[in-house]
Amino acid sequence: MKTDRRVRDAPRNQEWFLTLLPVFPIVLLVMRLWYASRQDTQTLLLLVQTISPLGMLSAILLTTVWVLPVVVVGGRLLGTLYWISTGRSSWLVRAARRLPGWVAGLAVVVGVGTWQLRFLPTLMMLSLALAGLTVRERYPAHEELRTTFCYALPLIAAVLSYVLLWPAVVTAFAERDVATAILLTLPPVCVPLLTGPVPAASARVLTHGIAIAMAVFTPFLVGAVVMRAPILPLIALEITEEDSSKVLVGYMVASDDLMTTVLHRDGAVSFISNERLRSKVLCPDPGEVPRTWANLHGWYVEQSVISWLAPVSRRTPADSRCEGRPAAEPAPVSPSPSPSPTPAGTLGAGGH
Template sequence: MKTDRGRIDAPGDDERGGEPVRGDRRVKDAPRNQEWLLALLPAFPLVLLVMRLWYASRQDTQTLLLLVQTISPLGMLSAVLLTTVWVLPALVLGGRLLGTLYWVSTGRSSWLVRAAERLPGWVVLLALVVGLCAWQLRFLPTLAMMALAVAGLTVRDRFPGHEELRATVCYALPVIVAVLSYALLWPAITAAFAARDVATAILLTLPPGLTVLLTGPVPEAPARVLTHGIAIAMSVLTPFLVGVVVMKAPILPMIALQFGDGGSREVIVGYLVASDDQMSTVLGREGTVRFIPNDRLQSKVLCPDPGDVPRTWVNLHGWYVEQSVLSWLVPAGQPGPADPRCQGRVVDDPTLG
């Protein structure tokens, strides 16, 4: 007797009383008692937002209450979404890849296989497009490796009798993509080795060559440990990685205010919490809150985001490996001279800004 995937059931494995026997065959019944997952979906971003405000307030309760009262939840949510969008392609492609790999290797069902089956093709394609736009250049070979592996394993699973299609998608296509990748990335690869940037060199070199090894089954004995171990590690580490990124994400505009009266002048550099007709509320970088009357303000200026310090100067024809496709294609304005007020220095002309 054959199952829906064409596998032959073990002896004695049939339906008794209308209920499928749980043997080696895949059981597609929906998992039960999973309502707690629905509760975690909105709770996790909320916890991240509260922890971000707690971190910005330097663990001071009164400052935290002030930030909660004045900061727009939509602005905080936008900052969280922008900083965590890179996680979605990794989770979607990784889940689909590991679940399909386990099924192709063993023919058995598990929670990982069921999770992979519940990911529609258009979701996988959308995750690939998001990753292509949001991931840095040095991670794009890994993205291509995961996408080609998913395609090859899907062909093995759904078209087991089409030998020509399997040879094309599982072997020929990964080899062609690997050759093109090495030809295109060769200047960046040589620059990474010359700069002794081991991490970038590995990310640009290994994934294209490993792709052809991931389009087929693995030995059945270590398949469960390999696939489920990686999936559990991803599930455990992803919230911590997202939390670290969110903790450093800006949620308030950074400004510099020069104020004073008479011969006494001072400059405060911090984050603008609120501003009205009477005063401006500023959260200093050291975590203190100051209320500046507007009649004492002489000037204020919006300070540019310092951004992350580049860890490597390896680039591909001007496209640095720490830049995404969007940041490379979208023209960026030329930075002007640094305003001395953003460095905490007083300017003589109070009409500036």
């Protein structure tokens, strides 16, 4: 009976789940190409043939790297909170215990570098709450450690957060940006509320409900971000015609000695002979229009630490060709008048 019970209680073989991990990125890549081709099969086949998978995968990974802290820190936090509140195990607790502490620490470091400034207080809240719950779980008899990590440290972090972020908070309120103001002010005061157990009757609904919501909505959110990720360089081509020239702005698919293949923003494809090309310029990524001007000493709330600290190349004036207008012709330089020849036998001024 003991042997049968151990066999029955043993965790089932779940290695099949690992085979699903590479499927999601591949599906995202195919959907991104399908979206870029405007659901045209022939255009999709052209993009698959010419686009480098490594380059496209790199662009998508850089776009979705912020998901790692959400999944790791959030999952470990919810699992630990449920265990401390009820003392019972579940699939969420087992998943949280399979995440080592160094993985959670690495996820926090990634979040500090990749999350926007307005989301860093939320990351601090999750990190300190996880640290307090971990201390409660591992050292239940140490009252001093529990007081330090669950009350003193969150209070000090909240005060420092308000002191450092005060200029951005003032700017956010002045700009009437309510969402940014809440993100900068509310999370620090919520840390002490997350470092202790919740009522056992509502613990399962609270923790497992949030975990299931994260598991359901995170793929859709990642997919929406990936659909907007750039996968081709945006260029402007000035093409000569019979007696004029026009500018074509689109995404360069391929270029060789004879022709240049361009994907228009509406999904159409053009094959342009290189003999008709007058000029070619690489256009900047349009990106998203900033929604707020709130900043912390020049660090805008929609910027991450990496984008703020990384050196940026010197910006050049906007090229008219990227706006669909031909390049301005350079002003003709009038030749400088040559000095009149001096008649033979005549000396210049001051000559003797």
